[in-house]
Amino acid sequence: MTGRNSYLAFGGAYHGDTIGSLSIGAGGFGTDIFDPLRFPVMRAPGFDTPNAIDVAIEMIVENCASLAAVVIEPLVQGAAGMEMLPAEEFAKLGIACRDNDVLLICDEVATGFGRTGTLFASEQCGLSPDLLVIGKGITGGYLAMAATVANERVYSAFLGDDLGPRTFYHGHSYSGNALAAAVALKHLELIYEWDVLANVNERSDQLRALLDAKIAERPEVKAIRLQGLMCGVELAAPREGLRWGRKVCASAVAQGVLLRPLGDVIVLMPMLTTTADEVERIVNVLDAAITEGTRT
Ligand SMILES: Cc1ncc(COP(=O)(O)O)c(C=O)c1O
CATH class of the missing domain: 3.40.640.10 (Type I PLP-dependent aspartate aminotransferase-like (Major domain))
Structure with missing residues (x-):
């Protein structure tokens, strides 16, 4: 036009x-x-x-x-x-x-x-x-x-x-x-055929419950945003330049879970066919990685 x-x-x-x-x-x-x-x-x-x-x-x-x-x-x-x-x-x-x-x-x-x-x-x-x-x-x-x-x-x-x-x-x-x-x-x-959307929603509910129970209340965590299997865990870095996001992700990778940072937001994007065991492992590793990666 x-x-x-x-x-x-x-x-x-x-x-x-x-x-x-x-x-x-x-x-x-x-x-x-x-x-x-x-x-x-x-x-x-x-x-x-x-x-x-x-x-x-x-x-x-x-x-x-x-x-x-x-x-x-x-x-x-x-x-x-x-x-x-x-x-x-x-x-x-x-x-x-x-x-x-x-x-x-x-x-x-x-x-x-x-x-x-x-x-x-x-x-x-x-x-x-x-x-x-x-x-x-x-x-x-x-x-x-x-x-x-x-x-x-x-x-x-x-x-x-x-x-x-x-x-x-x-x-x-x-x-x-x-x-x-x-x-x-x-x-x-x-x-x-595999009803992938049903799995996304079930695993999303599970992920939300696990994050609420284990991650949300941690003082290093500022916010959790989740929609389906698209999730960001925002860290509350007490000052600029600590690169907490990178360190936490490096620790998770060392423990066998591939996470990536976007600044101080940890991205959780498991595959859409992910299993309940994998979601549990991701959150457990994230928990340990936050402890290790935010040690100053
Ligand atoms: C929302 C959105 N649009 C576009 C792109 C770019 O896609 P491509 O790299 O295939 O051009 C991306 C890549 O991450 C994206 O997240």
Whole structure:
């Protein structure tokens, strides 16, 4: 649409490392070097701000004449440190986009394919995106594949005569890779055959109970955020520069559990078919690793 050439994205957002996605992303992770190449976007607060969605809606209403799309990681901002907002917060964002004729792009590269307890986080959020961005879990992580899924409205905007003005000419060398597509299809079958979503929700409940019992009250822990099997345990480092996150994760790795830090947030992302024993082991190792890794 003429004149609509900007995006609204959120603080803390991470959408990838091409110049376009770095621009939509909020920066950080040593990306400053690319700042001269990044294009400006409108920036709503991150999910660590409780009224982030309300502020975004105000910005949409105010700027709709120049806004092409809103880009959001629904439910959980992964790279920001597993920052989460309640699912009920999101539906009004979808309504604001629709009412103001702004496209809604949901980036479910991290949250998609069951990670948050439903096949897509958008479902829990009552969001029906115009464009859905998926990757990682589409093949269960086994082969490199990503996809941009368009709804009927976007699809039909490009539908027209062969080589006509509507044709979408852009593609990539490996678009529609047959082997990756076969693996993705099999993976989708297995998600249903093995009732993976039921396992995600059961293991999530178990993880929450174990974290509440063993980790939440520890003085080294500031907050625990969990949605499905996407979890961040935020440490309360008493001063900057202690690198508690790294040390705790190094200790966990030494004990055979692969955890990674995002700053002082310990990321727990077990595979979606993880077992009750494994969840118990993860929490026990985390407990011991916090003791070892926060010794100053
Ligand atoms: C929400 C989100 N979007 C996009 C990406 C980037 O995906 P890719 O590395 O496949 O471009 C990631 C990667 O972690 C992500 O978490």
